Amino acid sequence: MSLRTRINGMSPGASQAFKSIKAPQSAKAANDFDYLGANFMALKSRIQDALLMQVTSPENLSRDELRGMIWNIVEADKDIAPLEKDALVRILVDEILGYGPIQVLLDDPEISEIMINGAGSIYIERQGALVKTNIVFRDEGHLRATLEKMLSFSGRRVDEASPMVDARLPDGSRLNAILRPLAVAGDSVTIRKFSKDPFILSQLVQMGTLSADMAAFIEAAVRGKLNVVVSGGTGSGKTTTLNAFSAFIPGTERIVTIEDAAELQLQQDHKVTLESRPPNIEGRGGVAIRDLVRNALRMRPDRIIVGEVRGGEALDMLQAMNTGHEGSLTTVHANTPRDCLSRIETMVLMAGADLPLPAIRSQVASAIDIIVQQARLLDGSRRIIRITEVVGMESGTITTQDLFQFDQSGVDEEGKVVGVFHGNGIRPKNYDRIRSQGVDLSPSIFGMGL
Secondary structure, eight states: OOHHHHHHTOOGGGGGHHHHSOOOGGGGGGGGOOOOHHHHHHHHHHHHHHHHHHOSOGGGSOHHHHHHHHHHHHHHOTTSOHHHHHHHHHHHHHHHHSOGGGHHHHHOTTEEEEEEESTTOEEEEETTEEEEOSOOOSSHHHHHHHHHHHHTTTTOOOSSSSOEEEEEOTTSOEEEEEOTTTSTTSOEEEEEOOOSSOOOHHHHHHTTSSOHHHHHHHHHHHHTTOOEEEEEOTTSSHHHHHHHHHTTSOTTSOEEEEESSOOOOOOOSSEEEEEOBOOOTTSOOOBOHHHHHHHHTTSOOSEEEESOOOSTHHHHHHHHHHTTOTTOEEEEEOSSHHHHHHHHHHHHHHTTOOOOHHHHHHHHHHHOOEEEEEEEOTTSOEEEEEEEEEEEEETTEEEEEEEEEEEEEEEOTTSOEEEEEEEOSOOOTTHHHHHHTTOOOOGGGGOSOO
């Protein structure tokens, strides 16, 4: 895309980003100036022409180099008021090197999700609350061009023949897009942002996601090579939690991660990251999660981490857990630990294996050791509301026991959920197995009466 196309496609509403959200320090001057209408478009065109006279491919410059060139042009233009300069430079740099009007949202660390519902409607999530911004794209063409630019990093495509896509941005953010006419109101883009510095478990304790005793048990479970499933609904924080858990995998072990779009930020050196691939325009060349799980078994992994199990790969994952790949981690969309087990059973059936239900349940019961149930509460906070151990089979039913749970007692005057974490006084079935791995685990963390 040429520089002229990028700049001409800028939305006048981009300037409103500074009025509707908390803007970065460098853009605060824009609060006092409204870049709408002919005045802003004239400024844009004038700077564009001056920039093209100096360099033919400004998109190949670094951000600092481009900012410096535009700043020199803006400084030399006596018709531009001082309050306009900082914001104008930022908007132009974002349009050329970034992602146009939403770049300011991507740069704001307080924003966790960006939801684009067509060119004229953009929402954000900040601290668990949804807020509508005044940012808009000029038109659907501007939105589509920005989307294509975002997809170029991962090599994914989206068009009328393939109107849905999952991808990731260079900073690790997850992107989902679905085009018109499937999205009736216009192209819909959802961007789930992740912290540049992944959370560690102690930080999640400080944030109130779980208690210190629960964190101590999870650390012991991961070090002790228990198979752990993180269960929860959409947006409940499963990937963040999985990332934090993975930090306890020893650096001496070989880790293979498998995801639709690579999001996990493992800190270990010895890791292999695998990413699925959609079929090409001819319907060929697709590589599914299940294919990657099967291939991972031939890569001499000590641990296998599947970002999310959502289909027939559940059978391969269970077989890996049951054939020596202990300490595997994955996530599942489910609202309760019992629902999680039922979903896994259903997904095994989706694999096309002609297995009776008792055999599937036996596989599930022997493979999965711990289910960590995460939820997003009414106030937008994320909490681990239950840690459940899979005990075994009894009369054809998988039996479980809750080791820890969060009991909500109400909501305070500020609308914040009030509750308490506690152990249920149950000694885990896998307690001796954890200790046999050389992991020290005090029985007192599970509650009184042990």
